Amino acid sequence: MLTTAAVAQEAPDARKAAERALFKQIVEIPTVEGRGNMPKLTKLLTAEFRKAGITNVVVKDHDNTQTLIARWPAAKPSGKKPILLMAHMDVVEANPADWKNDPFVFREEKGWYLGRGASDNKAGLTGILLALQNLRKSGFQPTRDIIVLYTGDEETAAFGARKAATEWRPLIEAEYALNGDAGGGSVYKDGRVEGFFMQVAEKTYADFTLTATNRGGHSSAPRPDNAIYALAGAIKGVEDYRFQPMINDGTRAFFGQLAEKDGGAYGELVKKWLADPQDRESADLLEANNPGYTRTRCVATMMQGGHAPNALPQKATANVNCRIFPGVKIEDVQAQLQAIAGPDVKVTFADGSQPSPPSPLREDVTEAYRAAVATRFKDAPIIPMMSAGATDGSYFRNAGIPVYGVGGLWGIVGEKSGAHGLDEKVWVEGFHGQVPIWEDMLRRLAGS
Numbered sequence: 001m002l003t004t005a006a007v008a009q010e011a012p013d014a015r016k017a018a019e020r021a022l023f024k025q026i027v028e029i030p031t032v033e034g035r036g037n038m039p040k041l042t043k044l045l046t047a048e049f050r051k052a053g054i055t056n057v058v059v060k061d062h063d064n065t066q067t068l069i070a071r072w073p074a075a076k077p078s079g080k081k082p083i084l085l086m087a088h089m090d091v092v093e094a095n096p097a098d099w100k101n102d103p104f105v106f107r108e109e110k111g112w113y114l115g116r117g118a119s120d121n122k123a124g125l126t127g128i129l130l131a132l133q134n135l136r137k138s139g140f141q142p143t144r145d146i147i148v149l150y151t152g153d154e155e156t157a158a159f160g161a162r163k164a165a166t167e168w169r170p171l172i173e174a175e176y177a178l179n180g181d182a183g184g185g186s187v188y189k190d191g192r193v194e195g196f197f198m199q200v201a202e203k204t205y206a207d208f209t210l211t212a213t214n215r216g217g218h219s220s221a222p223r224p225d226n227a228i229y230a231l232a233g234a235i236k237g238v239e240d241y242r243f244q245p246m247i248n249d250g251t252r253a254f255f256g257q258l259a260e261k262d263g264g265a266y267g268e269l270v271k272k273w274l275a276d277p278q279d280r281e282s283a284d285l286l287e288a289n290n291p292g293y294t295r296t297r298c299v300a301t302m303m304q305g306g307h308a309p310n311a312l313p314q315k316a317t318a319n320v321n322c323r324i325f326p327g328v329k330i331e332d333v334q335a336q337l338q339a340i341a342g343p344d345v346k347v348t349f350a351d352g353s354q355p356s357p358p359s360p361l362r363e364d365v366t367e368a369y370r371a372a373v374a375t376r377f378k379d380a381p382i383i384p385m386m387s388a389g390a391t392d393g394s395y396f397r398n399a400g401i402p403v404y405g406v407g408g409l410w411g412i413v414g415e416k417s418g419a420h421g422l423d424e425k426v427w428v429e430g431f432h433g434q435v436p437i438w439e440d441m442l443r444r445l446a447g448s
Helices: 004-008 012-027 038-051 118-138 159-164 227-240 249-261 265-275 280-289 330-341 363-374 393-398 428-446
Strands: 056-062 065-072 083-088 107-109 112-114 146-151 176-179 184-187 193-202 204-213 297-305 315-324 346-352 382-387 403-405 410-412 425-427
Touching: 012 038, 012 112, 012 118, 012 428, 038 056, 038 065, 038 118, 038 146, 056 159, 065 159, 083 118, 083 393, 083 428, 112 118, 112 428, 118 146, 118 425, 118 428, 146 159, 159 393, 176 393, 184 428, 193 249, 193 363, 193 393, 204 227, 204 330, 227 297, 227 315, 227 330, 249 265, 249 382, 265 280, 315 330, 330 346, 363 382, 363 428, 393 403, 410 425, 410 428, 425 428
Parallel strands: 083 146, 083 176, 176 403, 184 410, 193 382
Antiparallel strands: 056 065, 065 146, 107 112, 112 425, 184 193, 193 403, 204 315, 204 346, 297 315
């Protein structure tokens, strides 16, 4: 069996080529809802786990998709509960006509790997797998079980996470979870590190349907009331409305770190808001720079109305997507939206995730993350934060398993990843650099 030193001496170019090849395979399987490709990916991942000697792999068929659960049993059991490693296999849809290149053809360009799912979440998924393969190859012997959960519908209904947290609970029971779909670092192009973020809380996802109805009529005789106009007024009201600013331990730590590092006007603005989190003016200015971090935010995402070009509309609907601050009830947001929309538009709850409490900060996880990141970026700050987007983590937090987003991946300050959008990408150096960070962190948390 190879020693750690032997693994470290492997040709870096060969390791990088192998990592790239696996990532390419994973990205080029279009695991979009409804396409039926998830079995191709679970078959590939199962083979990769077994290649590394992790043979306890279970694939659950459910809800027209699949979820994969793998377990690496402790070689020298310490009595500690397992660690759960999380990521998701599914990706959002991508219309090839909108992209410069086919979204499901992996490519490399100007220091980036591109393709749908490259950032969300196949880079994190691949990084976890590669780290476990390297740890096995090095002869590492964990003192607690390491469990991997790869879900197949995080981007849609999240039935995989819901079932894992309930009916499949014995398969994933753990002391805490490390979520590869959150956290990660931000680095300037000159190599200076801004920080690595540890997600300890996340907003609640909720979709609401706004519906305006009318008896309609002939378009040659316009009525004073019109379903489309009523809906448009409601949507304009949502656009203009600002929810009450809020703060929690995660956002306070996040903004506090930013204020310490910024000696200019932005840093002063952050300090002003931290001194009075109810200050709407400061919060509004921060929202322009950090959308979604000071409050609940709602935005219109889809509209449909009318039934004929020469008829007055009898019905018009819109979807409003809300990302709700932890601690705020979905029904309270619905009531606020109804007040904004007025009596001629009905607001109904369509779908959403479970509200979840923030995970308590753990010194062992924080310090292991800090030390692992320091192997690449000395003295890099570890910044607790709340994510504006939702992940599978909420279901496990509600089930009593704390979740920490601690990805080793990093990107470039000012460069958007394109997740859920066009030309999704991940920084090549960050993709490969995440693997030793994951390895070091797991040695510290699951070693002797």
